[in-house]
Amino acid sequence: MTINHKYDIKLKVADSSAVHLLMRTVHLNLGTRLVENDECPHSRDTYKTNRKRHQTSTSHLQRRIHFIMSSIAVPKDRLRTEKANPRGIPEAKFIENVKDLLPGAVTDADVELLLNELQVRLQQYRLMEQSKTETLANLRVKIPDITKTLEMCQFLKTQEEPIEANYELNDTLYSRAEIQPTKTVYLWLGANTMLEYPIDEAIELLDKRLKLANENKKITLDDLEYLRSNITTIEVNTARVYNWDVQRKRDLKKSGAVAA
Known part of the structure; x- marks a missing residue:
């Protein structure tokens, strides 16, 4: 299963640990982009707009990730x-x-x-x-x-x-x-x-x-x-x-x- 985002972040989802890693990666990448924009003098006026877009896109991705996590089948322990x-x-x-x-x-x-x-x-x-x-x-x-x-x-x-x-x-x-x-x-x-x-x-x-x-x-x-x-x-x-x-x-x- 593959997740595509408009920031071109792709990851094969095999288990919940991979999903959590994806969530952390998305937050870091998007947060870095906001900091870079904030450090640029020509972009400071649009910082709030970028931050709002970041929150919206991150929230959307989180909803998709939680949906995928709920659909991942957890193998049953056959020895207990x-x-x-x-x-x-x-x-x-x-x-x-x-x-x-x-x-x-x-x-x-x-x-x-x-x-x-x-x-x-x-x-x-x-x-x-x-x-x-x-x-x-x-x-x-x-x-x-x-x-x-x-x-x-x-x-x-x-x-x-x-x-x-x-x-x-x-x-x-x-x-x-x-x-x-x-x-x-x-x-x-x-x-x-x-x-x-x-x-x-x-x-x-x-x-x-x-x-x-x-x-x-x-x-x-x-x-x-x-x-x-x-x-x-x-x-x-x-x-x-x-x-x-x-x-x-x-x-x-x-x-x-x-x-x-």
């Missing part, structure tokens, strides 16, 4: 179902009959395209799995730290007498300190920031963070199990398509030999 988990991760479709996903006259290119789609989907699932695995590792470090901090705040809240404790100055280097009864504590918030809290507020904050971290851990584990199941489905689909293609080629060779 309408189901997804609560986080929106789509469920992989199990291919029961490979022939149902291919056109009537199957060619090697059709099979190769389907195998490439399966590989792309497999990589998408593996990237999500990697991200979830990193999140789980961070939570497994974060949860014990929050738990220890919460327990210490609860301990300090009950103390009415000074206590002596060892504290870490550096790796393998400790010193003794006397901790006076206190009603406030300092919590690290991240980004080299520490904030003072009353002990009750600190306990409440840490308790909420601990519950949220445990909930996120449970959700992450569920997502990982779901992703691994989908990865297995895609791998099985890939094997089924490959084996089906091998059998198809064998049948074609047999039919060719019989015809000969």
Whole structure:
């Protein structure tokens, strides 16, 4: 499909990204022409007229582009179902009959395209799995730290007498300190920031963070199990398509030999 404009801007429209590129190009080209006219002393009197024409022509072209965008057919994803988990991760479709996903006259290119789609989907699932695995590792470090901090705040809240404790100055280097009864504590918030809290507020904050971290851990584990199941489905689909293609080629060779 080709768009012709009176400024001789032509572009083959294959997808929406090409359309957006065309719109940006038209605005830049037309805007440049207006600036050039404005810089010319003999054309300054007609600047408003040119600008009005620019707005009119651009608006007309935008309407044509939006019409074309609405008429462009978006290919349907043949490897996904309408189901997804609560986080929106789509469920992989199990291919029961490979022939149902291919056109009537199957060619090697059709099979190769389907195998490439399966590989792309497999990589998408593996990237999500990697991200979830990193999140789980961070939570497994974060949860014990929050738990220890919460327990210490609860301990300090009950103390009415000074206590002596060892504290870490550096790796393998400790010193003794006397901790006076206190009603406030300092919590690290991240980004080299520490904030003072009353002990009750600190306990409440840490308790909420601990519950949220445990909930996120449970959700992450569920997502990982779901992703691994989908990865297995895609791998099985890939094997089924490959084996089906091998059998198809064998049948074609047999039919060719019989015809000969």
